[in-house]
Amino acid sequence: MGLLSYLKSTILSKWVMAITGCILVLFICGHAVGNLQILLGSDTYNTYAAFLQGLGEILWIIRIGLFVCLVLHLITSIRLKLLNNSARPTAYQYKSFLKAKLTSRTMIWTGIMIFAFLTYHLLHFTAGVTNPVEYDQHEVVINGKSGIAQEIPNDPRILAQLPPTLQTTTVDGKLYAVQEEVKTAETRHDVYKMVVLGFRNPITSLVYIIGVILLGFHLSHAIQSMFQTAGFNHPKYTPWIIQGSNALAVIVVLCLISIPITILTGLVGGTI
Amino acid sequence: MKITLMVWRQKCCKEQGKIEKFVVDNVEEDMSFLEMFDILNERLILEGKDPIAFDHDCREGICGACSMTINGVPHGHEHGTTTCQLHMRKFKDGDTIYVEPFRNKAFPVIKDLVVDRTAYERIMQAGGFVSVATGNAKDANNLPISKENADLAMDAAACIGCGACASSCPNGSAMLFVSAKVGQFALLPQGQPERKRRVLAMIKQMEKDGFGGCTNMYECEAACPKNVSVRFIAKMNRDYLRASLFTKSK
Ligand code: HEM
Ligand code: FES
Numbered sequence: 449m450g451l452l453s454y455l456k457s458t459i460l461s462k463w464v465m466a467i468t469g470c471i472l473v474l475f476i477c478g479h480a481v482g483n484l485q486i487l488l489g490s491d492t493y494n495t496y497a498a499f500l501q502g503l504g505e506i507l508w509i510i511r512i513g514l515f516v517c518l519v520l521h522l523i524t525s526i527r528l529k530l531l532n533n534s535a536r537p538t539a540y541q542y543k544s545f546l547k548a549k550l551t552s553r554t555m556i557w558t559g560i561m562i563f564a565f566l567t568y569h570l571l572h573f574t575a576g577v578t579n580p581v582e583y584d585q586h587e588v589v590i591n592g593k594s595g596i597a598q599e600i601p602n603d604p605r606i607l608a609q610l611p612p613t614l615q616t617t618t619v620d621g622k623l624y625a626v627q628e629e630v631k632t633a634e635t636r637h638d639v640y641k642m643v644v645l646g647f648r649n650p651i652t653s654l655v656y657i658i659g660v661i662l663l664g665f666h667l668s669h670a671i672q673s674m675f676q677t678a679g680f681n682h683p684k685y686t687p688w689i690i691q692g693s694n695a696l697a698v699i700v701v702l703c704l705i706s707i708p709i710t711i712l713t714g715l716v717g718g719t720i
Numbered sequence: 721m722k723i724t725l726m727v728w729r730q731k732c733c734k735e736q737g738k739i740e741k742f743v744v745d746n747v748e749e750d751m752s753f754l755e756m757f758d759i760l761n762e763r764l765i766l767e768g769k770d771p772i773a774f775d776h777d778c779r780e781g782i783c784g785a786c787s788m789t790i791n792g793v794p795h796g797h798e799h800g801t802t803t804c805q806l807h808m809r810k811f812k813d814g815d816t817i818y819v820e821p822f823r824n825k826a827f828p829v830i831k832d833l834v835v836d837r838t839a840y841e842r843i844m845q846a847g848g849f850v851s852v853a854t855g856n857a858k859d860a861n862n863l864p865i866s867k868e869n870a871d872l873a874m875d876a877a878a879c880i881g882c883g884a885c886a887s888s889c890p891n892g893s894a895m896l897f898v899s900a901k902v903g904q905f906a907l908l909p910q911g912q913p914e915r916k917r918r919v920l921a922m923i924k925q926m927e928k929d930g931f932g933g934c935t936n937m938y939e940c941e942a943a944c945p946k947n948v949s950v951r952f953i954a955k956m957n958r959d960y961l962r963a964s965l966f967t968k969s970k
Contacts, residue, residue: 528935535932536890536892541739552938673936677936677954
């Protein structure tokens with residue numbers, strides 16, 4: 449077993465849940481803020497996306513780290529759940545809870561649904577497997593600026609009629625007309641357009657909204673629980689940690705669901 | 721008062737049990753929950769039936785023997801109260817009350833509402849003590865202990881080991897009990913030499929007995945008749961990690 453021998457101890461398992469969970473929480477906060485930039489328009493958003501892609505090996509280190517956290521979190525939670533179920537073979541006939549909330553009692557179920565959602569999310573936007581046509585969007589960036597080049601057909605009759613102020617350039621085998629002198633020309637993944645087209649589908653948006661709300665339920669218990677697991681419980685601060693945990697969960701949910709909602713209502717990407 | 725009781729009956733450990741209905745007419749408000757069972761049992765004996773077996777001893781909330789799950793909560797919904805100290809004035813005339821044994825894999829039913837709680841004793845035997853003989857009482861100020869720590873240790877020591885924590889926990893976890901027993905020593909100088917060994921041994925025994933793990937739902941704290949706080953669980957989580965990382969012998 450080696451590395452996984454911590455699973456034999458429930459407390460060490462809890463520590464692994466808390467540490468991996470904490471890393472995932474930090475990621476999700478960054479992910480929410482990063483993607484909220486879609487509200488600032490196509491150029492900002494695609495520049496951010498290109499920056500992430502440009503991280504190269506660092507991006508892969510982050511991805512692998514997150515994946516390891518997720519897998520450890522998942523394995524540990526299932527092992528704990530099986531153990532906890534076996535500790536009460538005969539259920540009470542009359543069920544009643546004083547302090548255990550719906551969110552804390554359903555961690556494993558919200559967790560597993562988040563996992564399913566996450567798998568879909570990665571196939572959808574990261575791998576482009578579920579909607580390959582919407583995924584395959586590119587834009588031309590001239591002199592570091594997007595949206596200033598216009599694609600024109602490579603037809604000598606049209607080219608002859610072009611005003612002399614226009615420059616033409618070929619990127620990836622396609623011809624573009626630009627108003628200024630072309631110093632650099634490149635294409636990049638048009639993540640903005642991909643996301644907008646993706647969320648125009650109300651069913652896709654609904655899946656995301658539900659997935660994110662489930663994440664919110666998970667987080668509202670998870671964040672405060674993390675502190676308790678890590679041994680931080682103080683009468684002065686714990687009430688604030690519980691409030692903060694709920695507040696942070698709501699903020700993350702609002703940030704993330706604002707993206708499909710603004711796209712569905714046409715506030716974002718309405719011109720595409 | 722007229723109370724309808726839905727009581728778990730089970731002849732012995734191996735047999736299947738079931739809920740049986742009893743109507744008790746002459747319940748008075750000043751009776752304790754156990755006294756209601758006394759009059760019901762007297763009637764059952766007169767009728768030549770098998771009285772309901774239940775655990776009790778001090779009947780003043782200090783021994784932890786009484787163990788009934790009342791409407792789904794060990795010792796009932798009344799906060800910080802043992803079953804023996806729960807009075808019928810907390811119920812209304814005509815109420816139907818479900819009474820079941822403490823339920824846990826580690827607490828097998830012996831008969832009716834009586835369960836075997838030696839699992840908690842095994843946990844105590846694994847490390848819930850100080851092994852050095854401390855001799856006679858010393859001069860009070862020989863061993864300075866801060867008021868805060870003395871009070872906290874006292875709060876932990878309020879645990880009467882009744883089993884309500886593990887029986888209320890949806891995971892069947894005994895963490896509140898173990899953390900109180902570990903915590904009372906961890907806060908005092910006498911507990912320091914064996915601190916790491918103690919927490920490792922007691923948790924190991926807890927897991928061996930088939931108790932579940934804590935997922936911070938805090939049901940235990942709400943059910944505890946002595947109001948032991950989940951703060952002790954947080955403290956123990958730290959102690960346990962430190963002990964696992966920095967103990968040489970296994
Ligand atoms: C693979 C899908 C997931 C599953 C199956 C899952 C399951 C669980 C379960 C069952 C718990 C409770 C464990 C316990 O209290 O002992 C938990 C706690 C937690 N989860 Fe998840 N979860 C998943 C994804 C996530 C994600 C994506 C995040 C963060 C964004 C997250 C953050 C946390 C945190 C911070 C905790 C608190 C740990 C603690 O109680 O100390 N989880 N998870
Ligand atoms: S009988 Fe002793 S605590 Fe209830």
